[in-house]
Amino acid sequence: MTGRRLLAIAGATAVAAIVAVVVMAAVGVFNSNDNHPAEAQAGDLGQTVNRIYRREGRSVYFVQSRGAQGAGTGTAWLFDSEGHLVTNEHVISGGTEIALRIGENNLVPANVVGEDASTDLAVLKVDPQALKGGDPLRLGEDSEVFVGQPVVAIGNPFGLVGTVTTGIVSAKARTLEAPNGFPITNAIQTDAAINPGNSGGPLVDLDGKVIGVNSQIATGGAGQSAGIGFAVPVDTVRQVARQLIEHGRIDRAHLGVGTVELTPELAQRLGLSVQSGALIMDVAPAGPAAQAGLRGGGSDAGTGALVAGGDVITRVDGKKISGPTDLAQAIGAKRSGQTATVTYVRDGSEHTAQVELTTQPR
Numbered sequence: 001m002t003g004r005r006l007l008a009i010a011g012a013t014a015v016a017a018i019v020a021v022v023v024m025a026a027v028g029v030f031n032s033n034d035n036h037p038a039e040a041q042a043g044d045l046g047q048t049v050n051r052i053y054r055r056e057g058r059s060v061y062f063v064q065s066r067g068a069q070g071a072g073t074g075t076a077w078l079f080d081s082e083g084h085l086v087t088n089e090h091v092i093s094g095g096t097e098i099a100l101r102i103g104e105n106n107l108v109p110a111n112v113v114g115e116d117a118s119t120d121l122a123v124l125k126v127d128p129q130a131l132k133g134g135d136p137l138r139l140g141e142d143s144e145v146f147v148g149q150p151v152v153a154i155g156n157p158f159g160l161v162g163t164v165t166t167g168i169v170s171a172k173a174r175t176l177e178a179p180n181g182f183p184i185t186n187a188i189q190t191d192a193a194i195n196p197g198n199s200g201g202p203l204v205d206l207d208g209k210v211i212g213v214n215s216q217i218a219t220g221g222a223g224q225s226a227g228i229g230f231a232v233p234v235d236t237v238r239q240v241a242r243q244l245i246e247h248g249r250i251d252r253a254h255l256g257v258g259t260v261e262l263t264p265e266l267a268q269r270l271g272l273s274v275q276s277g278a279l280i281m282d283v284a285p286a287g288p289a290a291q292a293g294l295r296g297g298g299s300d301a302g303t304g305a306l307v308a309g310g311d312v313i314t315r316v317d318g319k320k321i322s323g324p325t326d327l328a329q330a331i332g333a334k335r336s337g338q339t340a341t342v343t344y345v346r347d348g349s350e351h352t353a354q355v356e357l358t359t360q361p362r
Contacts, residue, residue, distance in 0.1 A: 045150065045166075045206075048206050049152055049164060049166055051208075052152050052154075052164070052204060052206075052208050053154075053164050055208060056137055056154065056202070056204060056208045057154055057162065057164070058133065058134045058135070059077055059078040059131075059134035059135055059136065059137050060075060060076075060077045060078075060137075060154045060155065060162075060201060060202065061075070061076050061077065061078075061085065061100045061101065061102065061131075061134075062075065062100065062101040062156045062159075062161045063075060063076040063085075063087055063091060063092070063098065063099070063100050063101075063110070063124070063200065064098070064099055064101070064107075065091060065092045065093075065094075065095030065097070065098050066095060066096065066097040066098075067094040067095040067096045067097070068094065068096070069094045072091060072092075072095070073091075073156065073159055073197055074087055074088060074091030074092075074155075074156070074197060074198075074199040074200045074201075075087065075091075075154070075155040075156050075197065075198060075199060075200040075201030075214075076091075076100060076110075076124055076200050076201075077137055077154075077200070077201065077202045077210070078131065078134050078135070078136050078137060079123070079136060079137070079241055079245075080136050080245075081128060081135075081136055082125075082128060083125055083126045083127060083128035083130075083131065084113065084123055084124070084125055084241070084245055085100070085110070085123065085124045085125070085126065086121065086122070086123060086124075086200065086213060086237060086241050087121075087122050087123075087124060087199070087200030087213075088120050088121065088122065088199040088200040088213065088215055089115045089116060089117050089119075089120045089121055089122045089179060090120055090179050090199065090215075091122070091199050091200050092112060092115065092122050092124070093115065093117070093122075093179065095112075097109075098110045098111070098112060098124060100124075100126060101161070102130060102131065102132060103132070108126050108127070108130045108131075109126070110124040110125065110126045111124065111125045111126075112124060112125075113125045113244055113245060113248060114243075114244030114245070114247070114248040114249055114250075115244070116240050116244065116249075116250045117178055117179045117180040117182075118178050118180055118182040118184075118250070118252060118360065119178060119184055119232060119236055119240050119250075120176075120178050120179055120184065120215050120232060121213065121232060121236075121237060121240045121241065121244075122200075122244070123241055123244040123245055137202060137204070137208070137209075137210050138207075138208065138209045138210065139209060139210050139234055139237070139238055140204075140205055140207075140209035140210060140211045140234050141234065141235065142186060142211075142233050142234060142235040144205075144211075145169055145172060145188060145205075145211050145212075145233075145234075146169065146172075147168075147169050147170070147171060147172060148168055148169065149168060149169045149205060150166065150167075150168055150205070150206055151166070151167055151168060151169055151190055151192055151203050151204065151205060151206075151211065152164060152165070152166050152192065152203070152204050152205075152206070153165045153166075153167070153190070153192040153193070153194055153198060153201060153202075153203050153204075153214055153229070154201050154202055154204065155194075155197060155198035155199075155200070155201030155214060156197045156198065156201070157193075157194070157195035157196065157197040157198050158195060158196060158197050159197055160197070163198075165192045165193040165194070166192055167190050167191040167192030167193070168190065168191060168192075169188055169189070169190055169211075170189040170190055170191050170228070171188075171189040172186070172188060172189070173185075173186055173187075174186075174187040174188070174189050174230060175187065175324075175325050176215065176216055176230055176232075182328070182360070183324060183325060183328045184215075184232055184236070185236075185325050185328055185329055185332075186233045186235070186236065187212075187215075187230045187231060187232060187233060188203065188211065188212045188230065188231040188233055189228060189229070189230055190203060190229050190230075190231060191227045191228065191229070192229060193227075193229075194214050194217050194229035195217065198214045198229075199214060199215060200213060200214070200215075201213070201214045202214070203231040210234055210237070211231070211233070211234050212231025212232055212233050212234055212237070213231055213232045213234075213237050214229060214230075214231050215230055215231060215232050216229070216230040217229045217230070218230075251335050251336055251359060252332060252335075252336070252359070252360040253331050253332065253334040253335055253336050253338060253340075253357035253358070253359070253360065254287070254288065254331070254336065254357060254358050254359055254360035254361065255287070255288055255289050255327070255331045255340070255342075255355065255357060256283060256284035256287025256288045256289045256290060256358070257278075257280050257281075257282070257283050257284070257287075257289045257294065257296065257313075257327075258280070258281045258282045258283075258296070259278035259279055259280050259281060259313065259323075259324045259327060260278075260279050260281055260306065260323075260324065261276075261278070261279070261322070261323030261324060262274070262275070262276055262277045262278065262279040262312055262323070263275075263276070264276070266279070266306065269306075270297075270306065270307075270308040271308060272308070272312065272345070273345065273348040274312050274314060274345045276314075276322050276323070277312040277313055277314040277321055277322065277323070277344075277345070278312065278313040278321050278322075278323055278324050278326070278327040279297065279306070279310050279311075279312050280294060280295065280296045280297065280310040280311045280312070280313065280344075281296050281297060281298055281299065281306070281310060282296040282298060283295060283296040287358070288355050288356055288357050288358050289342075289355060291355075291356070292342070292353040292354065292355040292356075293353060294311050294313075294342070294344065294353060294355075295309065295310060295311050295346070296309075296310045296311075297309035297310025298310070311344040311345065311346045311351075312344055312345045312346075313327060313342055313343070313344045314343050314344060314345060314350075315341075315342075315343035316330035316331065316340055316341065316342055316343070317330065317340060317341050318341070318343075331357065334357055335357075336357055336358050336359035336360075337356070337357065337358075338356075338357055339354050339355065339356050339357070340354075340355045340357055341353075341354060341355075342354075342355050
């Protein structure tokens, strides 16, 4: 729960807090030989969406995962010509048998190349010959995405294979909570209908370029679309997918702190001299920040209210830190073993620490 907004993973994995929806009757995928609906009569947008359906849709697949925790379904799409596909980590997490549905009844086994719970992304691998002519989807750029831009979501909501929905980019630079609790920054918000089973599917622009991977939805508690969906941004997808393909894992740096955004109102209540930054709530024992002497404040056990005492991180390597998102981006840009220069305020005085970063826990 984030404020009053209930976020749900947009997949169909049978785990608590993840909507469990499996439609066993779903068959088929996009295929150039399928019977396609007639070209849209309602103007250029409909025709453009139909072209995207026929072209990019051939490279989007129904994926199912089976494991000790049950079965789940979602969506995957072709990343390169070698048979690597991108999906969400929560779609295949815990699965021991992963498969793509090619055609109406053909299940093709897929291997997990790597997964990253911190961005909710995973890469699968299948024999490219089994994909029947699908072409890798083209990738856009975060810098080219704008609010109000028309977008198309492709996926398999509720197991209904080959579903296309449309909408706009409703907002940019949202922060999501990944399955392991770490923040996913710069996420895209869209009103294109996204439901359980869309997870892992591409959000594309009207040129057919991927601008994000559909991952979460905001709901009223019913576990289905309320017109607010979220996608992991394409720059993150590109970086993570390539690292997973090359190394099978992500070497992400770890500072070892839990923080909240310091606002002027909170600073006044806590009697702090600085008005903005990342207020440290807790510090991981024996972690990098603890080793460097940083301190957390915590919260009152009875009321949950923040209490004074935590350091306020204001800069990392000279870059201003306004809150947890800035801090996550600054540390996320580094590798384990590197040193970060952390500037923080304690008791009204500014201090600097050289923090040797470690690998983020999985």
